[in-house]
Amino acid sequence: MNRYPVALSLALFFLAFATGVEAKGENDEKSNPFKILSKRIAQAWESGDYDLYLPVHTWHNRLMYDSSHIKQRDYNERPWGFGFGRSFLDEDGDSQGVYLMGFMDSNNRFQPIAGYNYFKNWYFGESKDWSAGLGYTLSVTARHEYNYIPIPLPLPIFSVRYRQVAVQSAYVPSTRNSGNVLFTWLRWHME
DSSP: OOOHHHHHHHHHHHHHHHHOOOOOSSOHHHHOHHHHHHHHHHHHHHHOEEEEEEEEEEEEOGGGSOHHHHHHOOOOOOOOEEEEEEEEEOTTSOEEEEEEEEEEOTTSOEEEEEEEEEEEEEEESTTOOEEEEEEEEEEEEOOGGGTTOOEEEEEEEEEEEETTEEEEEEEEOOSTTSOOEEEEEEEEEEO
16 A cells, blocks of 8 residues: 555645644634644743653554564564653643654664644642643654655653653554554653
8 A cells, every 4th residue: 555645645734734824713813723833832942941852662552463463573662762852831730842752663763753742731749749641742753664754643642740750652543553552751851
């Protein structure tokens, strides 16, 4: 199956989304989600605190793979790599940021990813040292199977944080015998 037309369509959609298609309305600043997103990305990039990222594990959902497919392949589940970003806590205590990360993918090939992330945070205790977050990332990646053509990759993400250190994960859904990976990394927020 040739996936280039699909990847190209998704890339064009993501490009239109990221550049901010104008919305008609009385108050464009508040009614246009693209302008709001652009403002948050700029805020993270210009005034957010620095973050370091360390990919730690890639789990392949064995329920989504045929046993013969698993035996044929030796998937890399140690995604050695590194990343950095900038993030801030907004007025509601939620985390928003931008990042760039590179790591070794399931086939032990280099894979870059860059994007924006948002976490709705729930805090525990009066000190607010502990929190859990649920959100999404709007990212772009590139893989060797597609000759490193940029591919949009919006994903659900979640986080558990203690002070400045967080364990964060994204689930990459796909079809049978492909994708269906839980990708986990550590993030150190440098205040």
